[in-house]
Amino acid sequence: MKNTISDLLTAALAQACASGELPEVTAPEFVVEKTxxxxxxxxASNLAMQLARPCKKNxxxxxxxxxxxxxxAGGVIERTEIAGPGFINFFLKPAAWLAVLPQxxxxxxxxxxxxxGAGQKVLVEFVSANPTGPLHVGHGRGAVLGDTLxxxxxxxxFEAPREYYLNDAGNQMATLGKSVLVRARQLKGSDxxxxxxxxxxxxxxxxxxxxxxxxxGAGLLDMPEAEAVSLAADWAGAGILTGIKDDLAAFKVNIQxxxxxxxxxxxxxxxRAFEALSQRGLLxxxxxxxxxxxxxxxxxxxxxxxRSNGEITYFASDIAYxxxxxxxxxxxxxxxxxxxxxxxxxxxxxxxxxxxxxxxELTVVLVQMVNLLRNGEPVAMSTRGGEFVTxxxxxxxxxxxSARFLFLTRRSDAQLDFDLEVAxxxxxxxxVFYVQYAHTRVKSILRKAAEQGVALPDPAATDxxxxxxxxxxxxxxxxxxxxxLVQGAALALEPHRVTYYLHELAGAFHSYYNACxxxxxxxxxxxxxxxxxxxxxxxxxxxxxxxxxxxxEKM
RNA sequence: GCCCUCGUAGCUCAGCAGGAUAGAGCAACGGCCUCCUAAGCCGUAGGCCGCCCGUUCGAUUCGGGCCGAGGGCACCA
Numbered sequence: 001m002k003n004t005i006s007d008l009l010t011a012a013l014a015q016a017c018a019s020g021e022l023p024e025v026t027a028p029e030f031v032v033e034k035t036x037x038x039x040x041x042x043x044a045s046n047l048a049m050q051l052a053r054p055c056k057k058n059x060x061x062x063x064x065x066x067x068x069x070x071x072x073a074g075g076v077i078e079r080t081e082i083a084g085p086g087f088i089n090f091f092l093k094p095a096a097w098l099a100v101l102p103q104x105x106x107x108x109x110x111x112x113x114x115x116x117g118a119g120q121k122v123l124v125e126f127v128s129a130n131p132t133g134p135l136h137v138g139h140g141r142g143a144v145l146g147d148t149l150x151x152x153x154x155x156x157x158f159e160a161p162r163e164y165y166l167n168d169a170g171n172q173m174a175t176l177g178k179s180v181l182v183r184a185r186q187l188k189g190s191d192x193x194x195x196x197x198x199x200x201x202x203x204x205x206x207x208x209x210x211x212x213x214x215x216x217g218a219g220l221l222d223m224p225e226a227e228a229v230s231l232a233a234d235w236a237g238a239g240i241l242t243g244i245k246d247d248l249a250a251f252k253v254n255i256q257x258x259x260x261x262x263x264x265x266x267x268x269x270x271x272r273a274f275e276a277l278s279q280r281g282l283l284x285x286x287x288x289x290x291x292x293x294x295x296x297x298x299x300x301x302x303x304x305x306x307r308s309n310g311e312i313t314y315f316a317s318d319i320a321y322x323x324x325x326x327x328x329x330x331x332x333x334x335x336x337x338x339x340x341x342x343x344x345x346x347x348x349x350x351x352x353x354x355x356x357x358x359x360x361e362l363t364v365v366l367v368q369m370v371n372l373l374r375n376g377e378p379v380a381m382s383t384r385g386g387e388f389v390t391x392x393x394x395x396x397x398x399x400x401x402s403a404r405f406l407f408l409t410r411r412s413d414a415q416l417d418f419d420l421e422v423a424x425x426x427x428x429x430x431x432v433f434y435v436q437y438a439h440t441r442v443k444s445i446l447r448k449a450a451e452q453g454v455a456l457p458d459p460a461a462t463d464x465x466x467x468x469x470x471x472x473x474x475x476x477x478x479x480x481x482x483x484x485l486v487q488g489a490a491l492a493l494e495p496h497r498v499t500y501y502l503h504e505l506a507g508a509f510h511s512y513y514n515a516c517x518x519x520x521x522x523x524x525x526x527x528x529x530x531x532x533x534x535x536x537x538x539x540x541x542x543x544x545x546x547x548x549x550x551x552x553e554k555m
Numbered sequence: 556g557c558c559c560u561c562g563u564a565g566c567u568c569a570g571c572a573g574g575a576u577a578g579a580g581c582a583a584c585g586g587c588c589u590c591c592u593a594a595g596c597c598g599u600a601g602g603c604c605g606c607c608c609g610u611u612c613g614a615u616u617c618g619g620g621c622c623g624a625g626g627g628c629a630c631c632a
Contacts, residue, residue, distance in 0.1 A: 029572085031572075031574090033571085033574090035575090036575080036576090036577085036578090037575080037576075040575070044574090044575085046573095046574065049574080049612070049613085052612070053612090059612075083575075084574085084575045085574085085575075085612065085613070086612090087574080087575070130632070167632065170631090170632065171631080171632085172631085172632060287630080288630085289630050290630095291630095300557080300558070300628075301628090303629095303630095304629085304630045305630095306630085307630040308630060309630075311630085313629095313630070313631085313632090314631070314632050315632095339559090339560075339625090339626065339627090340626060340627070341627085341632095342558095342559055342560075342626070342627065343558075343559070343626085343627040343628055344627085345559085346558085346559095366559090366560080368560085368561095368625090368626090369625095369626090409567095409568080409569095410567090410568070410569095411568090411569085413560060413561080414560090414561075414568080415561090415625075417567070422581095425594090426594050427594060429580085429581070430594085431580075433594055434580090434594075434595090436594090437592085437594055437595075438595095440592075440594095441591080441592070441595085444591060444592055445591050446591095447591085448591045449591080451591095452591095484571090485571085488571055489571090492571075494571085496569085497569090497571070500569060500570095500579085503579075503580085504579080507579085507580095510595055510596065511595090511596065511597085513591080513595075513596080514587085514593090514595065514596040514597080515596080515597090517590075517591065518591065519591055533591095554592085555592080555594070
């Protein structure tokens with residue numbers, strides 16, 4: 001609809017210029033947007049004000065010239081007004097909005113899809129938690145964000161596979177192995193103290209006991225230390241990863257690929273990345289270490305890629321990893337990171353620039369921490385003591401729908417309070433129930449219609465003119481916004497826009513539901529309202545689907 | 556000290572590429588079920604959009620400077 005008006009305005013401007021009413025100017029940037037107030041019409045444009053300077057005329061005069069040339073024959077515009085400093089307000093015919101209803105129902109599950117992505121391949125990388133322990137709630141937020149971003153991007157015409165980068169190399173895996181090994185020894189009677197800075201969680205003890213019970217683990221304590229650590233690390237890492245995959249599955253997060261850091265190192269990808277940087281003269285040795293000239297690309301300081309002890313840094317494998325992503329043909333990369341890693345962004349962007357890439361080809365979406373509450377009181381969590389609430393515990397307690405929706409009720413870069421009791425509440429406090437309840441009301445009406453023997457109308461053949469109430473047209477307006485809302489959320493990488501939209505749509509529908517009965521005696525009115533209600537149900541279901549939240553028939 | 560993010564109703568937060576009288580939920584107060592699920596709806600009240608400059612016809616939105624909160628500044632991951 002906005003595009004239609006926008007096109008009409010562009011044409012009117014060309015006409016006005018051609019006829020000499022306005023000086024020849026190129027069309028400036030302008031917007032057509034929905035109005036905040038009903039007496040400003042349905043849509044408004046600032047075109048006349050944008051033209052004020054180039055035309056050197058009063059915006060209101062320009063607006064009049066434009067309106068005079070406006071082609072209103074198309075049938076969507078009822079009337080226009082010039083208001084304020086030079087806004088052109090458009091009052092549209094109700095039928096223009098109602099026309100979206102049969103379109104929604106004809107499109108079904110695909111309503112809202114767009115082709116903004118034009119088939120571009122973007123890779124969404126998220127979670128990427130070290131396989132050294134179970135996922136916690138913070139990971140859960142990142143998981144939902146990444147998963148929903150991918151769903152949104154796919155819906156908007158991108159190819160957007162999801163990937164998990166597995167930090168299975170480096171010394172945190174050795175630390176994991178050592179942690180398991182020491183617990184194993186303790187289980188066998190050793191009184192050696194548990195080392196600091198190792199993984200203290202209870203799950204380590206469980207893993208140690210399990211490992212000792214396996215044939216390969218039986219001889220663990222008789223092996224040389226290095227061998228035992230390596231065995232314990234591999235075994236524990238694999239077990240933890242299996243758990244992580246289960247947790248993600250329970251959270252309806254589908255990851256297409258798990259990309260192993262170890263495979264990068266072993267496959268020579270890191271050396272190839274060094275080679276590429278070296279050819280550009282971007283590596284140098286100093287103090288026994290190998291450095292990347294990150295300062296040439298805006299980073300604060302140069303960064304070590306190979307330590308003086310010969311080990312490569314995490315940064316080095318990350319460079320190789322991102323290079324690999326590009327080599328796989330992705331035109332855009334999206335990384336979802338914890339906000340505590342934000343200082344790392346310039347470094348990676350510098351590396352991409354060093355590899356001859358545009359830094360903008362990578363977008364890092366930062367996700368802030370989650371404060372877990374119960375009845376408003378913080379739930380004690382201590383990483384140091386190894387005590388934390390796992391994602392699995394939260395999902396088991398409140399359900400995947402509730403957790404997913406609530407994780408998306410804030411912009412990702414704002415901290416989020418997550419109250420377990422609110423998440424479970426079946427009340428207004430809980431927005432997911434509010435939205436789902438709206439959907440079940442649609443279904444409930446349909447059930448009632450079936451009971452009463454009322455046939456579902458054919459949307460394309462139904463006369464919608466009985467939908468003359470303000471609330472009805474307003475509802476149709478809101479439904480018509482869905483496609484552009486989805487596209488905006490996808491391009492801005494802001495899934496929370498969908499959550500807010502759904503909450504508002506549900507509110508508008510609840511209000512309508514209370515004000516108007518759908519199944520009324522007048523068959524024409526009843527049929528028209530049924531079409532409206534069907535369309536509301538469709539959009540609610542599509543929106544919830546994008547968030548990975550179910551749209552229940554009954555509650 | 557430097558860098559990043561954030562300061563909007565009592566609380567938690569939206570505000571889409573700068574637009575006309577700044578929104579929602581919760582909390583508070585007052586109403587609505589012989590009627591498609593009251594897990595709902597209607598109404599009332601509540602605001603120097605942190606402060607100061609600047610750009611603009613117009614700034615909550617953009618830029619600069621303060622003040623305040625959180626985070627980051629490793630040959631850790």
